[in-house]
Amino acid sequence: MSTASIPKKPASYERDTGTVYNILFIIGLCHLLNDSIQSVIPAMFPILEKSMGLTFTQLGLIAFSLNMVSSVMQPVVGFYTDKRPMPYALPIGLTSSMLGVLGLAFAPSFITILLSVIFIGLGSAIFHPEGSRVAYMAAGNRRGLAQSIYQVGGNSGQALAPVITALILVPLGQFGAIWFTVVAALAVCFLIYIAKWYSAKLSIMNAERKAKQQVENKSKSLSKAIRNALIIIIFIIFARSWYGSAISNFYAFYAIEKYDLTIATSQLYIFTFLVMGAVGTFLGGPLADRFGKRNVILVSLLATVPFTLLLPFVGPTASLILLGCIGIILMSSFSVTVVYAQELVPGKIGTMSGLTVGLAFGMGAIGSVALGAIIDTLGLTTTMIGVALLPVLGILAFLLPSDRKLQEWQQQ
Incomplete structure (x- = not known):
């Protein structure tokens, strides 16, 4: 290759290699707004169960529709934009979510609710891989921290679901969802700003992508080992997502049944799990930078097991404490698995991002339907005891290549 064909670095390149914190915080805020819109769906479950008489299986199908559309489309969007970046896809995606939440507020039937959540799912599918790319571009040399800032926004948005239920949906009912059109419009405005920054950086991103492609071509002999590592990551995401789905979608019903709580009070348990999960998501990246990504993935699941096994058998106060511990430990691997997969397959x-985050949504979607059906058949208590064993699958992380091995592969 001649030197003339090598893209020249812009004059501001040295500045651009640093971490762009303002972009990270804005995209993290947009992630919070996007996922708070998604959190309206499970937050409405107790409302819809009473107002429309929906079964647990139907509630699971609603979650399935939302998450499956998102999970299927995310890797597709990510694959396409790896080749043809689309900065303005970000505000377009949130516009789709805005239309979906508007439809949700007025939906008169189960079918129209499903159609509305499909629009929200499409918006999420577009946002997540492109949002992760923005975080990667703005990360500089702090990829773990950058991904944590981005992902903690999403987890914080999910943690708002109980607050949404208690403060908006309980007093206003289904129509209360209309307030989230304002949230979506705010996110669109922020994402237009992000898209302009993204567009200005495309020349740098294209140069980096060509370099990553060269590394990828050198690593074809490692494809089998990479495939095996991705399969292990899939199993780990399955365990984490199914357990998270059981808690976020159905633990409120369990708390109401076991502890005789109101709908509003039961949301405190979900809020504790989700907000501590957001804390764990943020801590996971810096911990992985210090102690290694594989170690964080391994510990995040196995250290959760004693708490998940105890949870179905303790009182209301102890369960609140346990849910906090489970959230912070279990979710510490969320952003880490994304970065691990990105370094496993450089240049993609x-x-x-679409595969790992989309897979988490997809696994959660399948889990929502399966767990809803299991609860209808076996009951809440039996199901909660059964899902407590899922984090044991974290033992598979022992089979993942070490961080040093990943670095060696990238240099080959």
């Missing part, structure tokens, strides 16, 4: 930032 959007694809790997």
